[in-house]
Amino acid sequence: MVNIEQYPMIPLRDLVVFPYMIVPVFVGRPKSISAVKVAEDTDRKIFLSLQKDSKIDKPKFEDINQVGVVAEILQVLKLPDNTIKILVEGVKRGKVINFIDDEETVFVEIEELEDIITTDEHLHNPLKETLLKTFEEYIKVSKKVPAEVYETLKDISSLNKITYLIASNLQIRLNDLQTVLEIDSVVERAEKLIELLQTEIEIAKIDERIKHRVKAQMSKAQREYYLNEQIKAIQKELGREDDLKADIEEIEAKINELEMPEEVKEKAARELRKLKIMPPMSAETTVVRNYLDWLVNLPWGVYTEDKIDIKKAEEILDRDHYGLEKVKERILEFLAVRKVSPDIKGPIICFVGPPGVGKTSLAKSIAEALGRNFVRISLGGVRDEAEIRGHRRTYIGALPGKLIQSMRKAKSMNPVFLLDEIDKLGSDFRGDPSSALLEALDPEQNSSFMDHYLEVEFDLSKVFFITTANTTETIPSALLDRMEVIYISGYTEKEKFNIAKKFLIPKQLNEHKIDAEKVKITDSAINELIWYYTREAGVRNLEREIAALVRKGVKRLVSEENIKRVVISSKNIEKYLGIRKYRIEEVEEDYEVGVATGLAWTPYGGEILQTEVAIFEGNGKMAITGQIGEVMQESAQAALTVVKSRAGKYQIPDYRFKEFDMHIHVPEGAVPKDGPSAGITIATAIMSALTDNPVNCRVAMTGEITLRGKVFPVGGIKEKVLAAHRAKLKDVILPAENNKDLTEIPADVKRDIRFHLVKAIDEVFEIVFKKN
Structure with a gap:
């Protein structure tokens, strides 16, 4: 059965395209440009056939060769002169059986031509060897084809593909190539092909x-003139001369248009003059072109205008983030100052906190509130x-540094620029990137x-830099000194509940394109997720678990026809997520000998x-177990000494x-523990x-x-108190100097807990030991 297909057609003046061949084609005639657009809108297939006479501008059926190639369009590039350059790959041969020329586009109906392939290996293999050997000789003699082509062909087994x-x-x-096709x-x-190759050899x-x-017989001057003319002819034949000329004109126009500093404009003009006199095929030409491309x-x-509306900014922050009141207050203070004094050299803000607490999204909200472009690098x-800082141009493949690359993406000189994970910078024999950042982040130098x-x-002075980190310990002190640190300690269970209900669940339902009435996650299920399926300061894992619930709910709706609505509650959540991953540490006994309930800080929140x-x-020996770090071991030694000093x-x-x-x-011996807070x-x-007195x-x-026996203050008070609240403990002992940290504790938690502020260990003993 004959396979007939219809394609838009481009008649070629000076090119024969073969199957498997990838080649650029310059398209300038209106009907050919229209054919490209039709192909782009359909299956990107187009028919290419050689004209019999290249001078004919509007060829008819009789003016083209009936045998051509169906090709796939890989890439389309619009050129400055309104022509198109396309990259095509030949797919199969075809013969024109019908020529349809409408007002805008030429279409052809073609019959696919099958290649007749012999199965006789006695003929196939010698013919393949002869063809490859002849082609190898042709490459050596003519020097028109790269030697790598022959190396590629050696590994191909199909004689059809090789031809x-x-x-x-x-x-x-062209006529000989058409004959081969x-x-x-x-x-x-x-x-x-063997016959043609031998002739060419x-x-x-x-x-x-x-x-x-x-x-x-040629003199040196004649030789140079001849070679230069030959290069020009080659460039003109390939169409590259026009491309380079168009590039140079475009770069020159941009240099004249842009508001560059005088020094930069002079540098660009010097490089442009150098580019104009360089041979197009020179390696240095590419280097200079790339440099000018970056420069222009x-x-x-280019500056975006700040549109600071404090009320709107507050609405944006409240819309995108629940809680974080002190952080939002500091951001609004900054915006208010920026509104009054636009040219003030503001601080570099550094958000420090555990993963998933919203550091990156806060930076995006600030950009939206300022009306500035936002750009981020990790x-x-x-x-x-x-x-x-970038590589010097003498290196192969040199590029500007991440800062300049991102400024190009930002498309303005005053974006909000987020430097994510600044605490994870490294350094080795190639230099110290943190030192390179000093210049960028210092308002006096940037x-x-x-x-x-x-x-x-x-000029980076108008850029609003924001950085994020999980900890300040690994940030070099010189870099940290240039930043104002804002700590984001994490969310309480109540805050997580509200974030899940107001932000995360609606977001996941929207992303999964499912109605809230069809998949409902109840309040009890949210609490179950927070207590037993996630353990983190932020809400990233909570969002993942919510996404998992939504997916499983959608699966039930799709796979079970009788299910019209899925309700997920604490009673059936294990059916969707499996057994609980975590447990809430609870104190089972009221009084015990040799046991004390301590509070610890972890990156995921507090623990008891x-x-x-x-x-x-x-x-008289002492053993310490439970993967205790050096600091905690020293605390244990100090604690023993304190008890010995009070033995009497x-x-x-x-x-x-x-x-x-x-x-x-x-x-929990498998979990490493360290830090100066376990002494009491x-x-x-x-x-x-030692006293057999229950605690x-x-x-x-x-x-x-x-x-x-003095009690010194410690950190992580908010997380530790929340851990005690989770475990339903009503009394918490804190160092007296940590009284200032109680302002961080949510009001609903403070109502449930009695705080005992102590200055000495004897006060602790007075509170915890059972009175006889």
Whole structure:
């Protein structure tokens, strides 16, 4: 059965396209341009056929060769002169059986031509070897085809494919190439190619002998003139001369239009003059063109107008973020100052907090509130200074640094620029990128930032830089000194609940294109997710679990016809997410000997840790287990010394220290623990074990201890208190100097907890030990 298909057609003046051949085609005639557009709107297939006479501008059916190639359009590029350059790949041969010429486009109906492939290996293999050997000789003699082409062909087993690829690389008369295209038999096509190759080899040898004779007679000036004219002719034939000329004109126009500083304009003009006199094929031409391209595409003199409306800014922050009141207040203060004094050199803000608390989205909200463009780069893992400052142009593949690359994307000189994960910068033998950032982030220096690639000063003084980090410990001190740190400690369960209900669930339902009435996640299910399926300071994992619930709900709606609505509650959540991943640490006993309830900070929020101490007959040794870090081990040593110094006061006999060993253990031994906040907890547990006096385990505590028994302040108070609240503890002991941190505690939590502020360890003992 004959396969007839219809395609838009482009008649070619000076090119024969073969199957498997990838080649650029310049399209200028209106009907041909229309054919490209039709192909783009359909299946990107187009029919290409050689004209019999290249001078005919509007060819008819009789003016084209009936055999051509169906090609796929890979790329379309519009040129400045309203013509089009397309990149096509030949797919299959076809024969025109009907020619349809309407007012705008030429269409053809074609019959697909099958290649007749022999199965006789005795004929196939020798023919393939002869063809490849002849083609190899042609490459060596003519020097018109790269040697790599032959290496590629050696690995191809199909003789049919080899014939097409060789034909596509031959630079011979178009009529001969058309003849090769029209041959159906692969064997006959191979034989014809061998004949053409041998002819070209003989011609090339004769031409080489003539060139040698002429070369001997030419003077140096004549030779240079000849070569330059030859290059021009080649460029003109390929159409590249026009491309380069158009590029130079476009660059020159941009240099004149842009509000560049005088120094930059002079540099650009010098490089442009150099480009104009360079040979188009020179390697340095590409380097200069790329440099000028970067220079003229930076947003010199382009500024967006700040539209600061404090009320609207507050609405945007409240719309995108729940809670974070102090952070929002600081941002609004900054915007208010910027409104009054637009030219003030403001601080570099650094948001520090655990993953998923909204640091990046806060920066986006600030950009929206200011009406500025937003651009972001991640500094995580950046170890090479050149990634910040750029490479010098002498290096192969040189590029500007990330700052200049992002300024090009920003399309203005005053964007909001987010430097994400600044605490994860590295450094090695290639330099220290954090030192390179000092110049960019220092308001006194960044008006003349120098990128190694650009080699001209670039003004970053109008950029509003925001950085984010998970911790300040790994940020170099010189860099940290230039930033104002705003801590985002994390969300309470109540805040997470409201974020999930007001933001995350509607967002996931919208992304999954599902109505809220069809998949409903109840309040009890949200609480279950927060308590038992996530353990984090932010809400990133909470969003993932909500997305999982929505997906599973949609699956039920689609797969079960009788289900019209899915309701997910705490009673059936395990059916969707499996068994609970975490448990809430609860204190089971009221009073125990040798046990004290401590509070710990983790990157995922607060935890309660019941520290245990056991004593047994021995010789006064102390063992500490539970993956305790060096700081915590020192706290344990200090706690033991404090208890020993109070042995008389609390009637502890000396032999209890000399004839008994002590084992201190912090549960969850697989989890590493460290930090200066367990002193009073360990001291309390030791005192209880030595005196056999039970400790009130429902009193949580945190604080560091000195050898004199003084209680020093610690960090992470908000997270620790929230952990105690989660465990339903009503009493919390804190160092007196941490009184200032109680303002951070949510009001509803403060109502449920009694805070005991202590200055010395004896006050702790007074509160926690059972009164006899």
